[in-house]
Amino acid sequence: MITRDELISIGHYNKPHGVAGEISATVDVDFDVLRSLSCLVSEVDGIFVPFFVNACRPKSGQTVLLTIDGINNETEATLLVNADIYALKREYTERSFEEDADGYPLDYFIGFELKDTKGNRIGEIIEVDEQTENAIFIVSRDEEECMIPAADELIVEFDVDDRTMIMDLPQGLLELND
Secondary structure, three states: OEOHHHEEEEEEEEEEOOOOOOEEEEEOOOHHHHHHOOOEEEEEOOEEEEEOEEEEEEEEOOEEEEEEOOOOOHHHHHOOOOOEEEEEHHHHHHHHOOOOOOOOOHHHHOOOEEEOOOOOEEEEEEEEEOOOOOOEEEEEEOOEEEEEEOOHHHEEEEEOOOOEEEEOOOOOHHHHOO
16 A cells, blocks of 8 residues: 655646546656656545556646546546646656756655754754745754755755755754744
8 A cells, every 4th residue: 555655746637638538737847757657646535546657748848648547538537637646756766866857856855854064953854835936844843843945055965865954054044933
């Protein structure tokens, strides 16, 4: 059974395209990366279900048209409308990172331990807020939550194997959260 912690969000389904079961989707990964994945996962009735893509073609920008195994008409495609699309984390990191010019999506870092440049533990990244123009890491710190900008220029390095990230934070930033 697939669990949420095995997944990484890569987009969402839009609406059926035509009557043969094809559906449009908006994705946050490169077209070639999308094609390299063995399956796409979506939540159906509270269970994460793998969907196998038979055909994938670009439509525009970040929109693609997908033909999914077992979805043969517009009515069946409608069941996926607005559903989130996930990739398996292990597959995304093994196959896709080298090909994805944009790097890892920010929610990949959920669960990473955050440290400053001196090696001091700041906390654990528990959520990413991308509702504003500038994304924010929500960090669990000393039984409280704090917000830290998820800006590339602040990230010094990260280690996928150790699940750690080192950030060079402006002086006083952590005190703003108190």
